[in-house]
Every structure is written in C-alpha cells, then in structure tokens.
Amino acid sequence: MTHKIAILGASGYTGAELVRIIATHPSMEIVALSAGRKAGMEMGAVYPQLRHLDLPTLVTMEEIDFTGVDLVFAALPHGLSQALVRDLPQSVKVVDLGADFRLRDPAAYETWYGAAHVAVELQKQAVYGLTEFYRDEIRGARLVAGTGCNAATVQYALRPLVSAGLIDLDRIICDLKNGISGAGRSLKENMLFAERATNVEGYAQGGKHRHMGEFDQEFSALAGRPVEIIFTPHLVPASRGILADCYVEGDPGAIHAALARRYADEPFVTVLPFGQAPGMGHVTASNQCHIGVIGDRKKNRALVVSTLDNLTKGSSGQAVQNANLMLGEAETAGLMLAPVFP
C-alpha cells in the first residue's frame, strides 16, 4: 500500500532531504509540495539534483487539498506549524520537523521561543520524536514532534547514562561540531561561503541555544530532578553532520557497557568498541548514528562521542523513521541507504 505524502516547506534543506529519501522509499508517494516565496516553481529548478524525479509543482500551503493525504511532513520555520496543524483534518497524521511541538510545557516554549504557543492542546498531545526512546507512543500518535538535530545527537550519547545514574548530572559538558546546513538555506552574512570556508566558530555558548529547552525537559524527566548540561555548538567548514564530544564523570567501562547494551538491537545506532571514537564523515547522508566511549587518564572521566547527519538522522531521516511507525510500515523502510564517503 502506498501512502500519500505532503511536504510543507519543501524548499528548505530538510524539505529537499525528505524528497531525496522518499524518492526510493518503497511505500510513500509525494502528492503535494509547498513553499513560501518559491511557490509556483518546479522542485527541479529549486534543487537541480531532484531534476530526474517526477514531482508535483511547489504550491502555497493554502492551495493543497489535504483530502486523501495520509501524512504531512511540516518542515516549516519555527512558529508556523502550530496554527497549521491545528487546522488540518483530523485524519491527516503529522510529523513536524520544526520546534513547535518539542516542548511539552507552554511556559518552557515561551521562554525559549519568545512567544506564547497558539495550539496548547496539540502541544500536549504531541509525541517527542526520538524514535528509539518513544517508539510505542509514536506508533499510535497523530502528531510527532521531530527533535532538534543537536538534541538528538547528544541524547543518543547520554540518555542511557542519565537513566542508569552512571554519570554526575551536574558536570555534563557537550562540545558540538556542526555542519553549516543546520542553519538552513536562509540568507545570513555569516553563512556565506567565504565567511565559513576556513573558519570554526562557536555560537549561542553558555546556555543560550534553543535546544537547551529540549535537553532540560528530557534529561530532567529521566533523572527525576533538574539537570542542566553545558552545551557549545560550533560551525565547522562542512555542509552536513554533527559530532558531539560529551565530557562526563563516571566509570568509562560501565558507561560503554550501558550504551552497547542499550543499542545492541537498534538498526540505526552503532556503538564502537571501547576506546574508539567515530568521525563526522562516517555517517554522511545516512540515518546512522555512531557512538564511541574513551576513558581518560584521569580516573572516573569519560568522553562519549556521538555523530549523525543533521539533515538525515537528525531531521528528515528521523521524520521518515517516525512516519514509518505511524503508517504501520517497517521502521527501516527506505532508510537503509549507506553513508556516502568520501
């Protein structure tokens, strides 16, 4: 059975990545694509790498007839999904790739996004889309909120450790190296090629990044007490990928064992042998996440390194993984593409 799919915000990078993945998905068919300023254009003109595909023309959201649509991927700028999802027919399932439904607490949403939530009831029903940890809820959900890409990378590294009480919760430091596509296709001077090509630069340091809200929510819930991590993302001269170095206090061997055990049966998460760490280029354009644990010469200190592709496992691949579950398909359908290297 083929599911009819609409992608809203198809002209952004995560939208294009959804199209790339679905192009070889065995049971999804794209029936509508929307864009803002680029409505009216062909997708192959906006993304020439999609030229060979037979795709619907980009339209505005208002022009889409959602009758018969099984599932909507909403890859919209933050803030635009709330009213939209509220107004969709109940029969349409939704995977939201933006931030609108990630935070369950309206007050937290307002703190981090600077505006009141306009669909508070939906916000409460939304399931957090970190598949490996919310699988059962996702299967039955109408609305799934895709995680932040940084939030996913760090949570794969740390959730089993926080749950098991294996690390000092007051001393978690996460230093991330981020491919530039995480900033999207928006026009900002600091995203120009010449500004980034031979540059590495942190941003939103000190606890100011919006994904902090997700970390606080998830880690505190797991721990049963408030947890605040230290978190620094950096722009590096690469288009895709996130590499997270998580410095923790705890027994390295126990940490590795807990991670290896937790992910032993997961198709998309691989834990490396103890003492090895992955590189960002090991998972490019795939739905894979690689995790490594290294013990420090200082006692009771470990480095947990986690990497994934922000556009795939961190966003559009995760979205398809969740949609597979919501639609009753195999979780891995269309997602076993091997990483591209070099």
Add this chain to the structure above:
Amino acid sequence: MTHKIAILGASGYTGAELVRIIATHPSMEIVALSAGRKAGMEMGAVYPQLRHLDLPTLVTMEEIDFTGVDLVFAALPHGLSQALVRDLPQSVKVVDLGADFRLRDPAAYETWYGAAHVAVELQKQAVYGLTEFYRDEIRGARLVAGTGCNAATVQYALRPLVSAGLIDLDRIICDLKNGISGAGRSLKENMLFAERATNVEGYAQGGKHRHMGEFDQEFSALAGRPVEIIFTPHLVPASRGILADCYVEGDPGAIHAALARRYADEPFVTVLPFGQAPGMGHVTASNQCHIGVIGDRKKNRALVVSTLDNLTKGSSGQAVQNANLMLGEAETAGLMLAPVFP
C-alpha cells in the same frame, strides 16, 4: 534471484562505492571482498561508514573461491586485472573498473600504459562499458571494461555531436574540473588536504592524460577519421564530481536538439533546457549525468557542459548498471538513489 558478487580491490574508493550501492541493491549479495595490504581487516574498520553492514572480511584475491560467484567487480590498480581475468572460471562474468580492457588496440594500450598487454585475446572480447552506447553488446558480454571517469563525462557531451557531424572535429576543447577522489586513496604529497584545500590546479595538460587513448579510440571510430581533442583536467577542492566544459564550433541550437533527442529516454542522463548549465554538486553520489548547452555571442560557437559523480556514474554506478544488464536485471536496479545535496 540473488546474484553472488565478489569485489576485488574493495579497499579503494571505487570498491567502497560498489559496496555502498550494492548495500541497497535488490538482487545482489556480496560474498567476497579482496584487498592487498588490508587483507585480514574488516571492511568496517577500513571504511567506518560501512560498519552497520554485514560484510565478508577482506581477503587476498588468492583466498577467494570463485565457484558460485556470478559476477566479479575488479576495482584494481591499472595492470592487475589482465592476468586475473584470464585465469577466472569462464562462468564468472567480469566488470573491470580499471583501464586494462578499455583500449581495443594492444599498441594503443602499450602507448598509454607503458607495458605490453598480457591478455590480448580477452582485450579483443571486452566490451566498452559506456552503457548508453554499448547496451546490446554489454547484455551478452562476459567481460565489460568500465570507462575512465573523465572519458565518460566528455563522451556523454560529445558522442551524439561527433556522430551527427554537428561540430568541427579539429577544434574540440574540453576543460574539466575534477573532485580529488578521482586520484584514489593512494599516498601522494599533492593529494594531502592542506595541499588541495584552497587550490585549483591543472595536470597532464597538452594531451598527456591516459584517458586520451579512450577519446582517440571512441571519437575516431564514430567519425570514421582520426579525431584528437584538447583536454585539461583540474583538481578542485571537492571530493566527488567532474564538471566538463566542452568548447565546440557548430550551431548551438542544433547541438542542443541532438543531445536532447538522444537522451530523451535515458533514465540516467538529463539534458537541461537550452541556455542552462549544470553544476557539479547537482549529481553527487548518484548515477545521474546532467548536460547543458549554451550558445556564445560569437556565431557558431557552443559550450556543452556535462557533469557526473566520478565514483558513481563515472565508475562504480556505471559498473552496477552494466552488471544489471549482464545479469538480466532491470538496468536501473539499485541505482535510482537521488543525488545528495547539500
């Protein structure tokens, strides 16, 4: 039916690319992988991006039992395929990704590769692997010689024009921009990151590149007279891709029409609307080739731009496309992966 596949030279970039493609191929199964110095290692240690796959351990070629193998991909350094293919069981089909069987004339081989051919009979039987132009011969072949990646890029742009007599055969200039992976995974000082990262540099200019033998052979055969093109490859700071600018004398409109007509039904070659040219990043990690034609302000001068991914359509993707035909599968099986961008 699943075909049993062996890959020789799996530790090089084209070998790894074969594994990447076959990982999601519906009817191929890898039963053996060989390497030279890296024999004994797991493929996931040599290429961590293949960690999640269940693959045979790398062995030496001598250790492989070819009984039951349906098809061998030989991704070996130039010169090593000749004796190997000669000694394989007749029942095993072979796609050679190296240069050993590209040139039909033993004298031409010796000129360009500096040594006598040791399997001259096989050389005569080998079919040249430019699928779109040798499709019928490839279907029935036991041995197919994959083209050079530069040779493929330029031939897609020019073969229909040479055949139809649409361009001046004495004034063909091809200026290529080449991703660094074309040089393979070999240790050369000028391939170090720091040497290439902000550099663009031509090499083998003036007619010295080994792919000249292929151009001479193919274009002269098509034209029925000797044809020598001018050809300059350049290393650019990118890992994958070839963009060929072919400057020709002839009517731009007629040139575009001939190309558009020739490739109208080809699943892997797209001709852009007249006046548009593709970019190298439009086909990354896919089996697609994009071609554009632009007329110059000078009368009777045209620029034909052709681009493909050297590791995919220019090498391993082409090899799988040919293997599909040799094994009786759909030509597109496993090859409809959309290009990766950004």
Add this chain to the structure above:
Amino acid sequence: MTHKIAILGASGYTGAELVRIIATHPSMEIVALSAGRKAGMEMGAVYPQLRHLDLPTLVTMEEIDFTGVDLVFAALPHGLSQALVRDLPQSVKVVDLGADFRLRDPAAYETWYGAAHVAVELQKQAVYGLTEFYRDEIRGARLVAGTGCNAATVQYALRPLVSAGLIDLDRIICDLKNGISGAGRSLKENMLFAERATNVEGYAQGGKHRHMGEFDQEFSALAGRPVEIIFTPHLVPASRGILADCYVEGDPGAIHAALARRYADEPFVTVLPFGQAPGMGHVTASNQCHIGVIGDRKKNRALVVSTLDNLTKGSSGQAVQNANLMLGEAETAGLMLAPVFP
C-alpha cells in the same frame, strides 16, 4: 612622508583587503573609513581579524572631511563612484576599485552596466589600472580605474600575445576558476556555504559577463581590429584566487618566449619554465601573478595558464600598486608579502 588615505566601502572584502595591506605599508596612514549600513561600527567588529589595529570608526561618506586626504580608494558597488569622484576636491587622488571608470566609451558602459554614465568627462580622463601596461599614465593620473579581477588575470596571459600577433584572434577561449570572494560579501542564496562547498558551477557563460566590455576594449585596441574572446568563469570551493586556462592557436614556444621576455623585469609577474603551469594556491594573499605555457600534442595549440589572488593582485593589491605610483612611492612598497600556503 606618510600619505593620508581614505577608504570608501571599507566593509566589503576589497575594503578589508586594502586595510590588511596598508596595515604594514611603510608610508600610508588610514584616516577615514566609510561604509553604508555598517556606518557607526568599529572595523574590528565588522572584521575581527583587524581587531589589533588602531583604525578610525566606520562613517558614512558624507561624514568624511576630505581636506588633507591625499588619496581615496573607492571600493564601492558599481555605479556609486561616478558622482562621488566628480564631487571630490581636485587635490584628492582616486583609485576606484569598481567598474565605473573602466570603460572609456560611454556607449560600452551603458551596454554592459545598463545605465548612462553620469560623469562622462571623468570617464575619459580615467587611466585603466593594469599597472604593468599603463605605468606611465598612472604615475601622472588623478583617477585610476582598477581593472576587473577576471580581466586582469586574462590580460596578463594574453596582452603580449595579442600585441605581437602570435595567436589567432578569432579563437581565444578562456575558462576561469574563481574563488567565491569575487562575489563580494552580499547576501545571495547561491553564495551560502552549503551551496558552494562541494560544487563547481559556471555562470554568465556565452559572453554575458560584464568584464567582457573590458576584454573587448583592451584586446581590440591592442589588435587594431575587433577581438571577441570566449570566456567562462566558474565558482569553485575556495575563497580566494582565479586560475585562467587560456586556449589559443599559435606556436607554443614563441608564446612562451614572448611572455617570458615581457615580464622578465616585473616584480609581480612570474613566467614559469615552458611546460609548467601554476596552481591557484600558489599566489594566495599576495600581489603575485604566475603564468605558465604548455604546448599541446596538436600542432600550433597552446594553453596559457595565469593565476592571481582576486582580492590582492586582482583588486586591492593592484590598487595599492597604482597608488604607490600616483604618490611617488616605490611601486612595490608594502606589496612584497609572500603568498600564504597552505
């Protein structure tokens, strides 16, 4: 004696490059810096790499008192220099880095820039800033018009050949590889890092680039008859540099000899031994231009390769070289910085 310098348009890349060069110039002092939207900011905030310098705050052009200013570098968007230069005190010398005064013929200006020139008298008096060929006129000039960066690269390769009648004037093909900084610091989607990082793409092919006006003017004047070259620039994944491959018909040995002779005494132009070609990374951040000549296997065909840094020798370095002459300083003052590599 120290000359007082004002830089207009200091917030762009060529403006910042002027500051970089002048920072170690023995006889220039920056007394004013202007910017548009960034007026009011400190230069070190706009360009953190200039933080350690003691520089005037950015102001609007109107706020500058030009009394006492010896020379103005105008690094403004095309079209803005005309009225400005017209209204400056006569005592102030001007080096314009934009396109406003490059074309001597007002009709040609209108053709290529789409608007009538508003300072036609000045346009006639402006000296074309290709120092090595207009040295004497530049020494006595009040207004020098910096060349286009592409125009400079190609002219260094071809002027001596056109002058000497060594090449077929109807068959000159120039294929350029251009660092992204040539597009300036303006916000365009196709200049984002993720769009360009693994991409190579031509633009303005077929004779549409504005620098064609300069080529037509200069080569036709040299030849005494209309000359139209074929010209294709390409964006490559590097910030700085232009590499021009010029395909010409003529005797390679004679071509090399003419170039070697012409530049034998030039401090900023080096001709390589016959048969060698330079790489774009050989001149980064310097005022050097490297030229190589290679003979083709086809008789009477040569490849002339020329490379320079678009921001230095192609723009701001050239501007300082011209200013040195206009101010009576040694032509090389402040400009002998060696290229940066890797």
Add this chain to the structure above:
Amino acid sequence: MTHKIAILGASGYTGAELVRIIATHPSMEIVALSAGRKAGMEMGAVYPQLRHLDLPTLVTMEEIDFTGVDLVFAALPHGLSQALVRDLPQSVKVVDLGADFRLRDPAAYETWYGAAHVAVELQKQAVYGLTEFYRDEIRGARLVAGTGCNAATVQYALRPLVSAGLIDLDRIICDLKNGISGAGRSLKENMLFAERATNVEGYAQGGKHRHMGEFDQEFSALAGRPVEIIFTPHLVPASRGILADCYVEGDPGAIHAALARRYADEPFVTVLPFGQAPGMGHVTASNQCHIGVIGDRKKNRALVVSTLDNLTKGSSGQAVQNANLMLGEAETAGLMLAPVFP
C-alpha cells in the same frame, strides 16, 4: 644590522612559513636552507608560492657552513634536533621548533617520546619558548624550545588563571579544533584531501597526545602541585588554525578580568569584551592570538576560547618572535602582518 639565518627542515610547512615571514622581515637574511629527501631542489620548486624570492638552494644539513650564521631555526622531525644542536658552534643561537627541548625532565621526555634524550645538558639549558611568559629568559638564551601549537593555544587561555588560583585545577577540559597543517606534510592516508574534506574527527583522546607532557610541566609548575587537564584535539576541514574551547569552574567575570589585565600590553594577544568568543578564521596567517570568555547559565562555570594560527603564532611566528628577542631586535619586527580573511 642584518642577521644571517639558516633554516633546517625548510621543506616542511613550518619551514616554508619561516621563509614566508622572513621574506619581509627588516633585519633577517636567509643564508642556508636544508632539507632531507628534497636536498638539491630549489625552494620555489618545493613551494611554488616562494618562486619570486631569491633563496639559497636546499642542501643537506651536513653541507651547511655554520660559520657566520647568527641563528638557526630547526624545523626538524621530533628527535633530530638533539644531536644537531649539540654539535653546532657555540656562537650560533638556536630556535628549535620541534619537541626535543620542550620538556625539562629527561624522564618526562622519555615517557612522551619513547626514547632517551641524547643531549640532556642542553635540555636543561633550553628556555621554553612561550614568549609572553619567558621573555626575559629568552632574551639571554642560546637555545629556545618552541612550544607545541596546541600547548601554546591552551596556555594563553589558562596560565593566568592557574597562576591566580581562579579555577578548579581538577576540572579543566580543553576541546580543540585543529587545522590539518598541524600534521605536517607527511604522507598519511588519513591526511588525504578526500578523507578530511567533509569530516571532523578527534584523535589521541583521553590524555594520549604528546603535548600533554608540556601541559603537565607548565601547569604543575605554575600551580605548585600536579595538574592534569583533559584534552581532546580534533581534525577539522581547514588548513590552518587552532580553536581551543576550555571549560573551567570559576567566576567568569574574575576570569575575564584576569586575562584582560594580563594581556593588556601584549602586541600579539587580544582579549575580547566579556561574552564574546573568537573564530578560528580571525587570526589566519598572523602572529595574533584572540581570547574570549563566556559565562555559563550554570553558576561558576566559564568557557575560555582561545585561537591562533598553528603555523604562525603556534610555531614559526612564535619562533621569529623569540629570535627577535635573542638577536636584540624589536619583538614585533616582521610580525605585524594582519590576518588574511576571507
């Protein structure tokens, strides 16, 4: 007065960088250049960007007559400087850019470099080359041991804090992002362009990097007790530069104040306003070091970010700075080159 300079190991990146800097130094003249395998070649053939300079031919060390040489820069592979320096005439001053004389304790040397030191007396006399902290000793030294590039970057960030007791000495975590040139021009598979171009990868994690010996020596001496930091370097896709994120426990305001005060009069170290952090591209190809301090939302946690160019301030620029002092020149002579951007 012009000082006569010999550079040993001139064919490596730090050797070439020394030549680049000295090319515009007002009082240094290069009289000899040595190389190993490349002895006999011209420097302009090994590094085409140095073509325009008039330099001595590369010779072997044995061929150099050290009579009349005032100062030697030894940019040799680790282990080769010891015997060499021991055998030089006493009149020749030496700046060693390698690791041979960085560690004062022979036992520590053997631990980190795996071999006994062969010039233990010299080792004791060598002055550690972190100019801003050993300025007086360097002025009178015959032998100065250049610091490791990582070691310099981190020490600029942390020395004043360790000295003043402002941070918890048991909880210092330094996460570094390193340009590839730090690995030198040696042939290693993981240094190939295609391996690094879109990759970020840590190495020598957990306390295994050789620069740990320097950190232990210097920080423990400052603190008067053993100090062990946690240190993770990463290869990022850039040729030059190191960005160090140092996570510390202490009062952010006091930390910033201590750093600002310490470096207020230093020509090569700039402390940014509180709350701002530098980018790696802000100091490229210069002798500048930029430092920023950011307070975390968690109390008593600070991030100190430090950046410099590993080939300049981290190695060859530092070497010239030290040589200037040893030769009685101004410390800044030849070193005020502004960073290159973009």
